[in-house]
Each structure stands twice: as structure tokens, then as C-alpha cells.
Amino acid sequence: MSQNIIIEFAFNEKRERENQKFYFNYVWGKILKNWIKITACSAVFLFLGFYPIENFDTSFFYYFFKYGGICLTGYSLVMINQYFASKKHFKKEIDILIEKFRIKNEPHFIILNDQSIEFKNPFTTINTVWENTSYVISGDYILIIPINSLNYIIHKSEVSVFEFETIIEYLHKHSKHRK
Template sequence: MNESIKLEVPFNETAEREHQQFFFRYTWKNGFTELKKAILYAIVFLCLGFSPSKLITSTPASAVFRYGGFIFLAYIFLLLYQFFTRKKKFHASIEEQINDFKQKDEKFSFIILNKDHITLENSLNTIGSIWSRTSYKFVDKYLILSILTNVNFIFTENDFKENDYKVLKSFLEQYSKEEK
């Protein structure tokens, strides 16, 4: 199987926006878990710090709890600031990318598969990787293809023609590693 297989992925603006929105929510899900923990800790620390109980107010622990609560409040604001600034940058980046595809009148992207490596190319980029540096994950109906640790591509079965999705899946299962 030394020959390469070239799969066509038609460009669909609506699907691309949906994929990118999904990936943004997916990546920030862990951030929201961290935010929930920080809110819980802030509430507990502030309640203990400002508690009218003589047991706590007569000890230095009251001040420690107050300061800890305010530190967690600052952490909450930092997480919220990061979320909203990254969301704004993300949407601007997606718009720029889609506009670039429209200006180039991009109709298709290609995935080139062979036993040694995978390559994704379009008129703007060509990104390739050996299989050992490639992983994939299925989340709901989405296939998240990770190349070179930090470059991700999102696909669904509807993005491909005929059996191309099955071909991609079989190559990934055979040569790549699945993330949990």
C-alpha cells in the first residue's frame, strides 16, 4: 500500500462555522470546570472569612480565609477575562479564515493518506505529519484530528463524499492512535 489516497473535502461555510463553534466549546469545557471550582472556593472562603462565629473571628484564620476568598475572586475574573478575549479573537480568526477561502474561491480541501504520513492541503496551507505524531478522537458526531500535538481539524461524516469518511477512519485506526 505505497500509493497515496487523495480524499476531497468540499468547503462548506456553514459546516465550517459549526465545526469551529463546537471545537471552541469543547476546548473551553475544562475552563468552565475550573471556573466552577474557583466560584465554589471563593464562596466557601469568603463565608468563613466573614463569618460572625466567635470561633473563627477570634483567630488569624479569619484573615486567611478573607484573603483566600479575594484571591479566588481575582482568579474568577481572570478566567472570565481570558474566556471573553479568546472568544472574540477566535471569532475574528474564523471570519478571517472563511473570508480567505471565499477570496481564493476555494471549493475543496484535500486529505492525502499513505502508510507513512497524512497531509491536509488547500490553496492556503499544506500541513503534514507522520502517523506517530497524529491522533484522533470521536466526540459526539465529530472527528477531531490532531496533528503535531496542537493543530486540530474537525470533520463529520457529512463533510465527505461517498465512502471517503470510512477510508479516513480506517487509516486513522490502522496508523494513528485514538485519544480517550
């Protein structure tokens, strides 16, 4: 019979906001790298498409670079717009969620055992086997991903050093590490 390890997290509004802000920046940080590549390509394409090179402006490549650069610039501008729109929407959603947790003001739990990991908060309980769970360690944060579209964020300051190391030990032992 496996032993359950229960780790309790008291609700802390400031910490929850910081965790959610970290997650937003983490997700958009990965997208930002691609955006920089797209912006650089669009600058090169626009330069080649509009720079008057002799005998180049009559070839197919001239039009390819010209209109390709315009399309990539448009895509880059759409990404900038999407960033600000999603940031505004994310902030509203987090404010609603934190207000619900503040009204309840109950602790959250993680229950670890050799077969599964369980997340409990005042509104939901999620139990998943370790094979479906992955994690990312970024600085003092751990992102536990029990389901592809769901993330549980833990900061080192939320728990004792022993509990934090226990969580990391279980994750290393039973789940998959993502980069």
C-alpha cells in the same frame, strides 16, 4: 509501496463556521469544568472567611480563607473576562480566514497512507507522521491533531460514510486517541 487515499472536501462556508464554533466550545468546555470548581471553592472560602465564627476570627485560617476567597473570586472574574475577549477575537480571526477561503474557493484534501497523513488547503500543506498525530472523536466531529497547537476538524456530513469510516479506521490504526 503504500497506497494513498485522497479525500476531498469542498469549501462550505456554513460548515466551516460550524466546525470552528464547535472547536471553540470544545476547548472552553474543558476550561469551564475547572472554572466551576474554582467558583465553588471561592464561595466556600468566602463563606468561611466572612462568617463570624467564635474564636475562628483570630486564627490564621480566618485570614487564609478570607483572602484566599477574594483571590479565587478575582481569578474567576478574570476567566469570565478572558472567555468573552477570546470569543470576540476568535470570531474576527475566523471571519478573516473564511473570507480568504471564499475568495480562493478551492477544495481541501486529506491524503492518508500507512506512513503519514497530509492536509492540503489552498494556502498550506501539512504532512506529519502518524506517531506525532492524535485525535479526538466527539459526537459527529473528529479533531485530528497533527501538531500540538494545530487541529483539523471534520464533521460527518462533510464526506461520505465510507470516507468518514476510512478516516476513523486510519486514525485508530496509526495514531493516538486523546480524551
